[in-house]
Amino acid sequence: MAKIALLIGVSEYEPELNPLPAAVKDIKAMQRVLQHPDIGGFAEADIKILENPQRQVMEEAIETLFSERNKDDMVLLYFSGHGIKDDRGRLFLTTSETRKNSKGELIRATATAASKIHEDMENSRSRQQVIILDCCFSGAFATGMSAKDDDNLDIKKQLVETNKPEEVQGRVVITSSTATQYSFEQQGSELSIYTHYLVEGIEKGTADTDNDGVISVDELHEYARKKVQEAASAMKPGIFAVMQGYKIQLAKAPKSNSKLIKQHSDNDDLSSKKQVDYRHLRDLLKAGKWKQADQETLVVMLEAADRVQKGRLSGKSIENFPCTDLRTLDQLWVKYSNGHFGFSVQKRIWERVGKDLEKFIDRVGWLQTGMFKSEYRRSYDEYSFTINAPKGHLPAAYSIKTEKTAISLIKAVYPMPLVVASTLGLYDLDSAIKSERLNETLFFRIEACEL
Known part of the structure; x- marks a missing residue:
């Protein structure tokens, strides 16, 4: 060539x-x-x-x-x-x-x-x-x-x-x-x-x-x-x-x-419009404690979005999420994972698969194949919290938290496609769909914030 x-x-x-x-x-x-x-x-x-x-x-x-x-x-x-x-x-x-x-x-x-x-x-x-x-x-x-x-x-x-x-x-x-x-x-x-x-x-x-x-x-x-x-x-x-x-x-x-990227400085920009303290998240990411960092990301996002009492994010809260805080979160994830994790990383993957949410979720490793070859979202404990996870795999807790029914329980008791489980009243499919749409809403917010 x-x-x-x-x-x-x-x-x-x-x-x-x-x-x-x-x-x-x-x-x-x-x-x-x-x-x-x-x-x-x-x-x-x-x-x-x-x-x-x-x-x-x-x-x-x-x-x-x-x-x-x-x-x-x-x-x-x-x-x-x-x-x-x-x-x-x-x-x-x-x-x-x-x-x-x-x-x-x-x-x-x-x-x-x-x-x-x-x-x-x-x-x-x-x-x-x-x-x-x-x-x-x-x-x-x-x-x-x-x-x-x-x-x-x-x-x-x-x-x-x-x-x-x-x-x-x-x-x-x-x-x-x-x-x-x-x-x-x-x-x-x-x-x-x-x-x-x-x-x-x-x-x-x-x-x-x-x-x-x-x-x-x-x-x-x-x-x-x-x-x-x-x-x-x-x-x-x-x-x-x-x-x-x-x-x-x-x-x-x-x-x-590659050497320059790996030489992390402690002088991180931890700016927050809502006075959120990102030092603990920074320290977890720096230590490579990916699961704890993912959970801490949800905690600080709830704080920045004024959703602590609700306990989960909503589409509207994401649409109005402070750009300053979103930029801080993304920069920390991207920096300490050497570009492997982060919201902007996820957004680029979403764009590369034609903004198709199903393809995106599959590409970042969030899907689990069931016995009927129907693909559905993994339960949180089944996610991979190592740097060897698929690119864009984390952060993830911010979207999973919107589901009202634990997928792990459904999989254990009802090993069938989620559409069937939803029809039988065994699974809140509408809630799961909202979870996926939250990812899409976040990507549009990233665009608006020009990350």
């Missing part, structure tokens, strides 16, 4: 558009990490660089990138420059000759349409396609920054959707901002904000959040997104994928990174 990349940076423009000095530096930085033999693994000959190209040159290079490929090749297209739309809201990537007419409208013949790139992707035999857009549009947004990108751009529709998804093993687009927000190039900085954190996540290995030695597209996106929003809160990088695009592996994490 070959790995081929086309890196395009446009810094120089016609007078109608502001120059972007960082754009050509962005592609050099991306080239450095991609062709590093121990990181990106791209052969030097398989990375093409275009600086300030004219439209025809740029379009020919993009078409060649996608057309001369085998089905097992991985193709990466990176663009840093101005993104602009025409009067019909269609996205164009600018070139060095991009201009506007006297009315301030884009002269389309001077820029590359997203639809043209989409067509090249559709016609390609490559089944692993990665698009990275650090797109920008002119206009000052704040002092010291120049605005990048324009609003009302439906990037997902224009670049990701495909007429033949069954032929695509993985297609993914990650962008510096959403369709309705701006991204920025900070004056005085060598690289654009977005590309800076993409390169940092790859080069330092810090984007390898699950510590498995490789950096997938979704891991890189999550790392860059969090860092970008710390630096420029108005930016919200986006990710759009078809089929298994999230899972495409872009790079290997530097070997030194």
Whole structure:
């Protein structure tokens, strides 16, 4: 399998558009990490660089990138420059000759349409396609920054959707901002904000959040997104994928990174909006006492959600769960399990199985097969409280606590499918369903809290 990349940076423009000095530096930085033999693994000959190209040159290079490929090749297209739309809201990537007419409208013949790139992707035999857009549009947004990108751009529709998804093993687009927000190039900085954190996540290995030695597209996106929003809160990088695009592996994490991850600091962020004390949970996780830590997680979640007297969480309490506390809980679990456990880990697994709860519960090892080959939730004592448990197996007590009837008792007395047991009045199936939906509600809350 070959790995081929086309890196395009446009810094120089016609007078109608502001120059972007960082754009050509962005592609050099991306080239450095991609062709590093121990990181990106791209052969030097398989990375093409275009600086300030004219439209025809740029379009020919993009078409060649996608057309001369085998089905097992991985193709990466990176663009840093101005993104602009025409009067019909269609996205164009600018070139060095991009201009506007006297009315301030884009002269389309001077820029590359997203639809043209989409067509090249559709016609390609490559089944692993990665698009990275650090797109920008002119206009000052704040002092010291120049605005990048324009609003009302439906990037997902224009670049990701495909007429033949069954032929695509993985297609993914990650962008510096959403369709309705701006991204920025900070004056005085060598690289654009977005590309800076993409390169940092790859080069330092810090984007390898699950510590498995490789950096997938979704891991890189999550790392860059969090860092970008710390630096420029108005930016919200986006990710759009078809089929298994999230899972495409872009790079290997530097070997030194695994050592850095395991060197835990006691200086944990234990912030809480509800004044919850997370020190005991931290100490349990640090000691690898997974079952006690899981039970303590439920205790502190009940406290943070004002549900101590109720003794269990509800969908509404999860919907309103303090983001500060959710972030603290997740960071502790992820840190002390080396990326093996945690709410955000569970959420990524849920996304990878198409947001199918049954597949998610099976993937994290929460199901038990009965004598009728009907799968149902394990009782709590049957969970695995070791680091060798399936990835995302913990935390778990927060969802199990919503069930009113112990599944272990049902299994011992009535070894039959739960639907049958429910029909006979032996099992509260509605309560079990609520338990599973709590997981889904939590994942949506994680999205809202931008973990």
